[in-house]
Amino acid sequence: MSVPIFEARDITKVYGNYVALNNVSIKVEKGSIFGLLGPNGAGKTSLIRIINQITVPDQGEAFFNGEPLKPEHVSRIGYLPEERGLYRKMQVGEQCMYLAQLKGLDHKTAKLKLRNWFEKFEIQGWWNKKVEELSKGMAQKVQFIVTVLHEPELLIFDEPFTGFDPVNANLIRDEILELRRNGSTIIFSTHRMETVEELCDSIALINKSQKILDGKVADIKREFRTNTYKMEFNGNMLGFTNALWAGAELLDRKQVDNHCTVTLRLAGNNTVNNLFAAIMPICEIISFNEVIPSMSDIFIRTVQPDIQ
Amino acid sequence: MGKVGLIIRREYLTRVRKKSFLLMTILGPLIMAAIMIVPVWMASVNVSVKKVLVLDEAGFIEGLLQENDDVKFFYTRTPLKKSLSTLDADGYFALVHVPRFQENDINHLQRQIKLYSAKQVSLSMKLFVRNQIEKQIERLKLQSQGVDQDLVDNVKKSVNVPLEIIPLDGEKGSGVEMNTALGMIGGILIYFFIFLFGAQVMRGVIEEKTNRIVEVIISSVKPFQLMMGKILGIALVGLTQFLLWVILTGTIYTVFMGTVVKEKLSSDKMEALMKQSPDGTAVADYDELKQTQQMVNEVSRINWGLMIPCFIFYFLGGYLLYGAMFAAIGGAVDSEADTQQFMLPVSAPLILSFVMAQTVLNDPNGSLAVWLSIIPFTSPIIMMVRLPFGVHYSEVLLSMGMLILGFILTTWAAAKIYRTGILMYGKRPTWKEMLRWLRY
Structure with a gap:
């Protein structure tokens, strides 16, 4: 396995009496899309600030590409904070140049790259506009460009899709995927589980300053599967329930004339094949699917176990 | 350029390019200069000349009052009532009336001198006119005592002590x-x-x-x-x-x-x-x-x-x-x-x-x-x-x-x-x- 692009080992961060992070360890593999999940106030922003070297951990270590985190790394990281903004009175182009140069690009390269991005997003006309003339979505586009302009190896997006209309959200999503194809690693901090479902390879879930879950999305889903299936068939509901007997528990049923829909959970060591063998003689199967827990379910189940 | 340099540059340029900076830069010295120059300039500018009519029935100041850039004196013999009735129409600002000399008493006379004004009289004008009249009365009093007026004037004007401070450490300091x-x-x-x-x-x-x-x-x-x-x-x-x-x-x-x-x-x-x-x-x-x-x-x-x-x-x-x-x-x-x-x-x-x-x-x-x-x-x-x-x-x-x-x-x-x-x-x-x- 290659060296992770970012690794946190047992990081603890305390503000006064408040523990923001408690022994948190994460690994972000190169080239992956990593989801940093957790309810508000869980400690996500504290962790992101440590990655960006805005603050330093009180205990534990952080590594970038295998090396202990140091100031030179900031030019290899791009960060789009959730609370983001621009100088309102400054012109768009001038402001982009300023922020790009702060990230270590020289004047000429910055200008060239900005021109390319402005063309790509078809916003060349904004160069001399003042930021206060832009709409929120327009300003977000500019911020996105500034974040990715210096082609960082690691990109951190904190709720990147808020404020975008669906068209622009798609545009940004495609750009993010393109960046990944070109070798960048991406960390998402988000509440939007559909984003996680759609984009993330791995996640870490932080709650109350502690990491409570992490791993590949596929593995986590497998881990959280409950042997629950949804099935449609034509036949007699009574005959069907009799045939199930103790092999499966019926969670939900619906019948319209001859057409039945059921949700069931396999019991014990029963397999789908056992089930099929039992019911095939008495009904005509139309569809059969495993009910896979959504990330949203997993999130809620993990964060609030008592409700379960 | 270092990062701090970039920040300094931005902070500097965004402020210096503001219109308010330009305005302050120009207005500052203008205001300061105005504070220094305007009083001098005001003094030198001729605000409209004020004509003052003098009716001297006692006959001791006629033709003797000194004028300045602002105030000019004109002398008349027309009786008081008639002079006053046409004062404004004739373009005079005010009228100085010195009544007839009685009982050879200067002290009595000086209390009877009046200034009739057709328009609002400023403090500086009142002081100037009074000063001129007082000078003449002074002259009259000195004359009656047998003192030469020119001699007194010369003595007065040559008395002026600037009292320059000279610090002991040798450097010539500026004034307090x-x-x-x-x-x-x-x-x-x-x-x-x-x-x-x-x-x-x-x-x-x-x-x-x-x-x-x-x-x-x-x-x-x-x-x-x-x-x-x-x-x-x-x-x-x-x-x-x-x-x-x-x-x-x-x-x-x-x-x-x-x-x-x-x-x-x-x-x-x-x-x-x-x-x-x-x-x-x-x-x-x-x-x-x-x-x-x-x-x-x-x-x-x-x-x-x-x-x-x-x-x-x-x-x-x-x-x-x-x-x-x-x-x-x-x-x-x-x-x-x-x-x-x-x-x-x-x-x-x-x-x-x-x-x-x-x-x-x-x-x-x-x-x-x-x-x-x-x-x-x-x-x-x-x-x-x-x-x-x-x-x-x-x-x-x-x-x-x-x-x-x-x-x-x-x-x-x-x-x-x-x-x-x-x-x-x-x-x-x-x-x-x-x-x-x-x-x-």
């Missing part, structure tokens, strides 16, 4: 009046510059925080770099403004002196006046000119080579000291409205030194003045007030050293508060919390 004015102006300028540009630092920090751009920037640079970049950038704006003011004011002053005053002071004219001196009026003019010349000499005698660098040092030092604290306040709050409770304690020493300036002027080398000019929180203003009176170089050096130490200390503390504050949104910290941030 000039020192006081200079000290006061220096102190006021420092006071306003610190407040003006310190507030700009604070507003800039609040702007970055409320815009939420601060988190983007501090993912590229350290908070300390951002804070120092801002403070230094605005310091350069202040210096630019000050230097432009010095140059512009200097130019206006030089041009004005070159055209208006020089003409008055040219040595030819002086000599001409000297030759005329036997007749009394010219001597008066000559004295007046000499005073103006003395003032001009005093201005040029001031040690500008010391004053201007010291001003720049104390402006920078004071500004850095307070600017860092203003930055910390800006970082700790969410909006300008929340700054009030922190502003007052922080600016109290500044206001105190401004208030104490008058006391210091009265005793520029007293122990209060010395201490206030060494304590870094008050020294920028107080030292500027004291400097024109001459301060021993060891005191200046001590004060400068303390100021440097002071702003290093406040910048260090401010950076800690700033660093924590800029990432906190939504709540106004208390003093206690801010002190705790110092330990983070």
Whole structure:
């Protein structure tokens, strides 16, 4: 396995009496899309600030590409904070140049790259506009460009899709995927589980300053599967329930004339094949699917176990 | 260019390019020049001549009253009632009536003299007319005692003691009046510059925080770099403004002196006046000119080579000291409205030194003045007030050293508060919390 692009080992961060992070360890593999999940106030922003070297951990270590985190790394990281903004009175182009140069690009390269991005997003006309003339979505586009302009190896997006209309959200999503194809690693901090479902390879879930879950999305889903299936068939509901007997528990049923829909959970060591063998003689199967827990379910189940 | 350099550049350029900067740069010297020039100019401009009719029934001032640029006297014999009825229509401003001489009593007569006015009479005009009449009565009284009027005039005009102060250390010092004015102006300028540009630092920090751009920037640079970049950038704006003011004011002053005053002071004219001196009026003019010349000499005698660098040092030092604290306040709050409770304690020493300036002027080398000019929180203003009176170089050096130490200390503390504050949104910290941030 290659060296992770970012690794946190047992990081603890305390503000006064408040523990923001408690022994948190994460690994972000190169080239992956990593989801940093957790309810508000869980400690996500504290962790992101440590990655960006805005603050330093009180205990534990952080590594970038295998090396202990140091100031030179900031030019290899791009960060789009959730609370983001621009100088309102400054012109768009001038402001982009300023922020790009702060990230270590020289004047000429910055200008060239900005021109390319402005063309790509078809916003060349904004160069001399003042930021206060832009709409929120327009300003977000500019911020996105500034974040990715210096082609960082690691990109951190904190709720990147808020404020975008669906068209622009798609545009940004495609750009993010393109960046990944070109070798960048991406960390998402988000509440939007559909984003996680759609984009993330791995996640870490932080709650109350502690990491409570992490791993590949596929593995986590497998881990959280409950042997629950949804099935449609034509036949007699009574005959069907009799045939199930103790092999499966019926969670939900619906019948319209001859057409039945059921949700069931396999019991014990029963397999789908056992089930099929039992019911095939008495009904005509139309569809059969495993009910896979959504990330949203997993999130809620993990964060609030008592409700379960 | 380093990152701090980039920040300084942005802070500087965005402010210098503002229209308000240009406006202040032009208006500043114009206002200062106006304060110096307008009174002189006003005096020289001929406001419409006021004609005053004189009805002298006693016959002792007719044709004798001296006129000036504003007031001209005309004499009449027409009876009082008739004169008054046509006074306004004939274009006269007022009428002086001296009644018939009775019982040879001058004291009685002078109480009977009246000034009838057709239009509102200004104080200066009343004083001028009264002065002229009094001179004639004086002459009359002297005459009755057998004294020659011209002799008295000459004696009076030749008495004028300038009382020049010559310090014992050999250097020719400037006059007390000039020192006081200079000290006061220096102190006021420092006071306003610190407040003006310190507030700009604070507003800039609040702007970055409320815009939420601060988190983007501090993912590229350290908070300390951002804070120092801002403070230094605005310091350069202040210096630019000050230097432009010095140059512009200097130019206006030089041009004005070159055209208006020089003409008055040219040595030819002086000599001409000297030759005329036997007749009394010219001597008066000559004295007046000499005073103006003395003032001009005093201005040029001031040690500008010391004053201007010291001003720049104390402006920078004071500004850095307070600017860092203003930055910390800006970082700790969410909006300008929340700054009030922190502003007052922080600016109290500044206001105190401004208030104490008058006391210091009265005793520029007293122990209060010395201490206030060494304590870094008050020294920028107080030292500027004291400097024109001459301060021993060891005191200046001590004060400068303390100021440097002071702003290093406040910048260090401010950076800690700033660093924590800029990432906190939504709540106004208390003093206690801010002190705790110092330990983070």
